[in-house]
Amino acid sequence: MRCPFCNHEDTQVKDSRPAEEGAAIRRRRFCPACGGRFTTFERVQLREMLVKKSTGRTAPFDREKLLRSVQIALRKRPVEPDQVEKLVTGIVRRLEQLGESEIPSQQIGEFVMEALSGVDAVAYTRYASVYKNFREVGDFERFIDEEQLSGPETGSDGGAGPVNTDNTNQADD
Numbered sequence: 001m002r003c004p005f006c007n008h009e010d011t012q013v014k015d016s017r018p019a020e021e022g023a024a025i026r027r028r029r030f031c032p033a034c035g036g037r038f039t040t041f042e043r044v045q046l047r048e049m050l051v052k053k054s055t056g057r058t059a060p061f062d063r064e065k066l067l068r069s070v071q072i073a074l075r076k077r078p079v080e081p082d083q084v085e086k087l088v089t090g091i092v093r094r095l096e097q098l099g100e101s102e103i104p105s106q107q108i109g110e111f112v113m114e115a116l117s118g119v120d121a122v123a124y125t126r127y128a129s130v131y132k133n134f135r136e137v138g139d140f141e142r143f144i145d146e147e148q149l150s151g152p153e154t155g156s157d158g159g160a161g162p163v164n165t166d167n168t169n170q171a172d173d
């Protein structure tokens, strides 16, 4: 698998172990070119799914995109990463069980809202309020990207200190 940091073609698997109660395999990978470390998950994909956008265009279903939008809705909420993975896996299972090869993007948004409503009311409200205005999951993502670029959330807590960026090892170049 290609390195996400430096695009080096070949990365090494340092560790593989079951995750999500055996539903996935988690692999820790290492890039010999830049020293970057990242994690991949291997999962069963029961069927190929396409997402049909309201414009009529289709694109391959992308679990990572779905995960990111859910993670963003749950940002700074007291929900463990494992639980987020399970929630997303549950949404994907529901989508697969529809038995359709093309899934309207609205359907995905509705499943996300249903899942979030059972987990965290704040995340649900965030997602639902944005989703109402941005009917496309893709639009929601763009909106979130822009929001992230504009800096940390403006809360009423008067600033909770520096944003804790993750510990990803970046390439030195």
Ligand SMILES: [Zn+2]
Pocket (backbone or CB within 6 Å): 003, 004, 005, 006, 007, 008, 031, 032, 033, 034, 035, 036, 171
């Ligand atoms: Zn690399």
